Amino acid sequence: MSESPQGDVSVALYESFTQSVRDLADTALRTNAGADELARAQAEIEAITARLAADQIPGTHGEHCSTPTGVSGWGNTVVGIRNAAAMPLRFSVAGDGMRLWADFTPGALYEGPPGHMHGGVIAMLLDQALGELSMRSGHPGLTANLSIDYKAPTKLNTPLRIEAWYDRTEGVKTWTRGHITTADGTVCAEATGLFILPRWVRDLPPEEVAKAHQHD
Numbered sequence: 001m002s003e004s005p006q007g008d009v010s011v012a013l014y015e016s017f018t019q020s021v022r023d024l025a026d027t028a029l030r031t032n033a034g035a036d037e038l039a040r041a042q043a044e045i046e047a048i049t050a051r052l053a054a055d056q057i058p059g060t061h062g063e064h065c066s067t068p069t070g071v072s073g074w075g076n077t078v079v080g081i082r083n084a085a086a087m088p089l090r091f092s093v094a095g096d097g098m099r100l101w102a103d104f105t106p107g108a109l110y111e112g113p114p115g116h117m118h119g120g121v122i123a124m125l126l127d128q129a130l131g132e133l134s135m136r137s138g139h140p141g142l143t144a145n146l147s148i149d150y151k152a153p154t155k156l157n158t159p160l161r162i163e164a165w166y167d168r169t170e171g172v173k174t175w176t177r178g179h180i181t182t183a184d185g186t187v188c189a190e191a192t193g194l195f196i197l198p199r200w201v202r203d204l205p206p207e208e209v210a211k212a213h214q215h216d
């Protein structure tokens with residue numbers, strides 16, 4: 001059993017626990033249960049929440065578990081394995097760090113136009129993909145600019161692929177690009193991002209900056 005930063009809980013158990021919470025959110029959205037059943041379920045959910053809240057970290061997971069250059073990803077709203085609001089995306093990264101991708105099928109929780117993904121959620125996923133690629137390519141930074149062209153409606157409950165690749169670096173500025181495609185290769189949205197190594201990181205000793213990475 002691998003140990004988490006917070007104790008002797010395995011990663012697999014965190015993943016499975018959080019997936020159950022996600023399933024609850026999806027089911028809560030789509031259930032046809034009547035008033036009595038909803039009231040009973042609500043009381044049970046609130047009891048579980050109170051039980052788990054009896055021992056919890058203050059603030060956010062990232063604040064609690066990060067160092068200046070070692071960013072904790074477990075609470076991340078796109079990839080966080082402990083974040084029930086995250087899909088979560090699971091990126092594969094090319095050996096040279098110059099490209100990454102993830103396959104996913106968004107469900108009802110991510111709806112904007114009926115039956116379609118919310119444009120803000122699309123932007124959020126692309127921000128993460130392009131930002132994570134910036135880091136994986138060895139040029140970490142915060143998003144300074146993200147530009148998105150929405151080319152075709154992005155259907156829910158349909159297999160999609162998100163992909164990001166390296167473009168170029170000029171000093172502290174790195175540009176990456178990416179898109180979301182359907183199984184037949186239709187591009188639903190494409191993006192360009194500018195990621196800047198912030199001044200407060202630039203002011204760290206160079207050996208600290210070189211260690212910038214994302215961990216559990």
Ligand SMILES: CCCCC/C=C\C/C=C\C/C=C\C/C=C\CCCC(=O)SCCNC(=O)CCNC(=O)[C@H](O)C(C)(C)COP(=O)(O)OP(=O)(O)OC[C@H]1O[C@@H](n2cnc3c(N)ncnc32)[C@H](O)[C@@H]1OP(=O)(O)O
Nearest residue numbers: 071127128131132135140141142143144196198199212213
């Ligand atoms: C906490 C992470 C720290 C990052 C590095 C460390 C470790 C990274 C490791 C892991 C990261 C992990 C996961 C990341 C994955 C995905 C996360 C998704 C990404 C996000 O969700 S992230 C949140 C949203 N994001 C923000 O919250 C940024 C708010 N913002 C700022 O924090 C500042 O605004 C900043 C830092 C952008 C710049 O500030 P600054 O003081 O460091 O830079 P400064 O002013 O010195 O400019 C230097 C040169 O950039 C040019 N420049 C500046 N801003 C520009 C702009 N907007 N457009 C075009 N050019 C611009 C200047 O013109 C100058 O250019 P020149 O040198 O050519 O004159």
